[in-house]
Amino acid sequence: MGRTLAEKVWDDHVVRRAEGEPDLLFIDLHLLHEVTSPQAFEGLRQAGRPVRRLDLTIATEDHNTPTIDIDKPIADPVSRAQLETLRKNCAEFGVRLHSLGDVEQGVVHVVGPQLGLTQPGTTVVCGDSHTSTHGAFGALAFGIGTSQVEHVLATQTLPLARPKTMAITVTGALAEGVTAKDLILAIIARIGTGGGQGYILEYRGEAVEQLSMEARMTICNMSIEAGARAGMIAPDETTFEYLRGRDHAPAAGEEWDEAVAYWKTLRTDDDAAFDAEVVIDGTTLSPFVTWGTNPGQGAPLSAHVPDPASYEDASDRNAAEKALEYMGLTAGQPLRDIRVDTVFVGSCTNGRIEDLRAVAGIIEGRKVADGVRMLVVPGSVRVALQAVEEGLDKVFKEAGAEWRHAGCSMCLGMNPDQLAPGERSASTSNRNFEGRQGKGGRTHLVSPQVAAATAVLGHLASPADLSDAHATAGV
Amino acid sequence: MEAFTTHTGRAVPLRRSNVDTDQIIPAHWLKKITRDGFEDGLFEAWRKDPEFITNRPERAGATVLVAGPDFGTGSSREHAVWALQNFGFKTVISSRFADIFRGNSLKNGLLTVVLPQETVERLWKLTEADPNAEITVDLVDRQVRAEGVVAEFELDDNARWRLLEGLDDISLTLQNEGDISAYESTRPAFKPRTIRL
Numbered sequence: 001m002g003r004t005l006a007e008k009v010w011d012d013h014v015v016r017r018a019e020g021e022p023d024l025l026f027i028d029l030h031l032l033h034e035v036t037s038p039q040a041f042e043g044l045r046q047a048g049r050p051v052r053r054l055d056l057t058i059a060t061e062d063h064n065t066p067t068i069d070i071d072k073p074i075a076d077p078v079s080r081a082q083l084e085t086l087r088k089n090c091a092e093f094g095v096r097l098h099s100l101g102d103v104e105q106g107v108v109h110v111v112g113p114q115l116g117l118t119q120p121g122t123t124v125v126c127g128d129s130h131t132s133t134h135g136a137f138g139a140l141a142f143g144i145g146t147s148q149v150e151h152v153l154a155t156q157t158l159p160l161a162r163p164k165t166m167a168i169t170v171t172g173a174l175a176e177g178v179t180a181k182d183l184i185l186a187i188i189a190r191i192g193t194g195g196g197q198g199y200i201l202e203y204r205g206e207a208v209e210q211l212s213m214e215a216r217m218t219i220c221n222m223s224i225e226a227g228a229r230a231g232m233i234a235p236d237e238t239t240f241e242y243l244r245g246r247d248h249a250p251a252a253g254e255e256w257d258e259a260v261a262y263w264k265t266l267r268t269d270d271d272a273a274f275d276a277e278v279v280i281d282g283t284t285l286s287p288f289v290t291w292g293t294n295p296g297q298g299a300p301l302s303a304h305v306p307d308p309a310s311y312e313d314a315s316d317r318n319a320a321e322k323a324l325e326y327m328g329l330t331a332g333q334p335l336r337d338i339r340v341d342t343v344f345v346g347s348c349t350n351g352r353i354e355d356l357r358a359v360a361g362i363i364e365g366r367k368v369a370d371g372v373r374m375l376v377v378p379g380s381v382r383v384a385l386q387a388v389e390e391g392l393d394k395v396f397k398e399a400g401a402e403w404r405h406a407g408c409s410m411c412l413g414m415n416p417d418q419l420a421p422g423e424r425s426a427s428t429s430n431r432n433f434e435g436r437q438g439k440g441g442r443t444h445l446v447s448p449q450v451a452a453a454t455a456v457l458g459h460l461a462s463p464a465d466l467s468d469a470h471a472t473a474g475v
Numbered sequence: 476m477e478a479f480t481t482h483t484g485r486a487v488p489l490r491r492s493n494v495d496t497d498q499i500i501p502a503h504w505l506k507k508i509t510r511d512g513f514e515d516g517l518f519e520a521w522r523k524d525p526e527f528i529t530n531r532p533e534r535a536g537a538t539v540l541v542a543g544p545d546f547g548t549g550s551s552r553e554h555a556v557w558a559l560q561n562f563g564f565k566t567v568i569s570s571r572f573a574d575i576f577r578g579n580s581l582k583n584g585l586l587t588v589v590l591p592q593e594t595v596e597r598l599w600k601l602t603e604a605d606p607n608a609e610i611t612v613d614l615v616d617r618q619v620r621a622e623g624v625v626a627e628f629e630l631d632d633n634a635r636w637r638l639l640e641g642l643d644d645i646s647l648t649l650q651n652e653g654d655i656s657a658y659e660s661t662r663p664a665f666k667p668r669t670i671r672l
Contacts, residue, residue: 015651015654015657015658016651016654020632020633022633024648024651024654024655026655026658026659026662028666029667035505035506035552036551036552036553038508039508039510039553042508047645049645052655054669054670055668055669055670055671055672056667056668056669057669058669063505064506076506078506078507081506081508082506082508085508096669096670116667117667117669118667119666119667122666122667127551127553128550128551129549129551129575142575143551143575144551144575144578145551145552145556145575145578145579145582146553146554146579147553147579147582147583147644148578148579148582151644151645154645154648154649155645155648155649155655156655156659157648159644159647159648161631163574193545193548194544194545194548194571194573197545197571197572197573197574198574224575225549227548227574228574229575248667248668248669249667255664255665256665258663258665259663259665262663262665293493294493294495294548296493315492315543315544315592316492318490318491318492319492319493322491412497412502412550413503414503414505414506431495431549431550433495433497433498433549434497434498434520435497435498435501435520436497436502439501439520440520
């Protein structure tokens with residue numbers, strides 16, 4: 001019988017397989033950042049172990065880094081100490097590091113792909129759950145804990161039990177104005193935050209094939225929000241064209257040809273069987289937002305805040321009640337009526353150049369609504385430079401938005417970019433957990449297009465809600 | 476890693492689903508560079524409420540957390556496991572754990588036990604009615620026992636053995652160094668490299 005994409009990549013990385021043991025899997029690329037690595041390096045130091053494969057390891061600073069005044073010392077002494085620890089560890093062990101101020105610095109999941117390090121058929125790990133992003137290339141990519149970070153540093157392998165596979169098939173094409181973010185939010189609402197537990201997801205079907213690489217990264221990025229450690233998309237011409245010529249892509253000529261020949265084998269065989277399959281009709285989707293405090297609590301923007309009493313399952317009902325209380329919402333309220341204080345554009349979900357172009361296309365010539373703060377945080381320095389070259393920074397600033405330096409920023413509020421208690425955001429990031437963007441902050445997850453329209457109107461809105469023709473052109 | 480064989484203790488019933496790792500330990504605690512000192516960050520936002528379950532005097536010293544479904548979702552932060560352990564929990568029972576959290580817990584000797592939701596409900600009722608009720612989590616027999624409850628749980632033999640012995644995964648893997656070297660010698664040249672050595 002044939003094999004799925006995930007099974008092929010898995011099998012190609014088995015270092016050791018023995019009865020009654022998890023497979024020992026080789027790791028092709030290990031990404032590091034300042035938050036989940038210090039205890040791992042300390043473990044190596046105590047055991048007197050070196051980093052086994054410095055040539056498969058790279059670090060960047062992102063979670064803690066400020067997005068303003070980056071030329072000044074970092075104000076928070078604890079954040080500063082953590083970044084200094086990463087610098088010290090990378091210097092001591094010989095790990096390539098892109099620090100704040102470096103042209104290759106940025107959110108780890110934006111940096112890997114743009115350098116061409118993320119390639120089809122590779123295994124990619126990082127001490128960060130959004131490592132699933134890299135699955136967009138047909139890589140098997142997943143987040144790990146700090147003990148596993150240490151394990152990979154020391155051995156370049158991980159002992160892992162093979163997960164099951166689930167196909168998420170999206171039939172038909174997405175309607176105009178419907179984005180990858182809307183699609184993944186709808187998928188999570190459908191299968192739930194635990195729906196993907198124990199599975200590697202494979203997104204497939206016409207709607208997925210039509211997506212750009214960056215949009216595919218948005219999809220795979222949020223696999224973890226559906227409970228799956230990894231999500232993958234089979235590589236195709238879109239993938240190969242994205243990679244061609246990048247710094248670490250295979251060299252043109254024989255090496256490139258050999259790589260592409262291998263990459264073309266990375267498709268689920270026609271006679272392969274998935275352990276589970278979910279089919280979604282892509283033509284029925286519309287802009288999608290969250291109303292609750294987990295990413296599965298979402299609905300079409302045109303819908304209303306649900307009534308907790310409508311849930312049959314007691315635990316879902318209880319969760320919805322708690323969510324509405326925390327979010328300060330009432331059942332039956334139209335989602336479009338929800339007013340926001342802050343709009344955040346950025347993160348490893350939606351902080352790439354296409355996201356910024358989409359936002360700029362909508363807010364160009366318009367103003368951010370009175371009383372609304374809009375932050376635009378590019379995912380990396382390279383993304384920022386590209387945006388500046390295209391004049392997007394001017395569009396944001398003229399509209400009244402703040403154009404910031406690259407980093408994770410308000411996605412998780414480890415740096416000063418946070419919501420105040422009770423403040424409400426429309427955010428292009430990935431998690432609407434209680435307090436995620438700041439203590440007491442309330443988050444609605446949205447696409448970049450919805451974020452832009454929301455910034456202009458001051459309440460949750462899609463570009464179609466903006467009256468003049470220019471707006472629709474921006475979609 | 477600390478070995479886990481069997482543990483008996485009083486419980487904290489946490490009637491919430493989807494307790495994500497941001498709730499278990501908020502991001503600002505992640506700036507610490509040690510594996511200890513996270514106890515005050517555990518459930519930090521909820522503990523501001525004096526009535527929150529872990530603040531109740533009758534729950535002081537409880538070591539078994541009985542949680543709702545989908546415990547440990549979200550961020551991969553191992554700090555969530557350290558915070559639970561630093562606070563004093565030895566084991567967590569739920570009908571469903573997020574994959575990364577589960578992996579992290581077993582690497583640290585915090586035994587995460589999957590039981591059917593109806594058994595979790597019975598444990599909730601038992602420990603809500605009697606805060607002194609004890610729950611035994613027995614890894615040797617793969618069984619949870621409490622008054623009126625005897626429930627078997629699954630954990631694969633390999634993970635169980637590592638926990639029972641308190642084994643260090645890295646040392647175990649390095650026993651197969653020859654396999655790793657052999658694999659490395661067959662990797663295609665087109666695979667990406669971060670630096671040229």
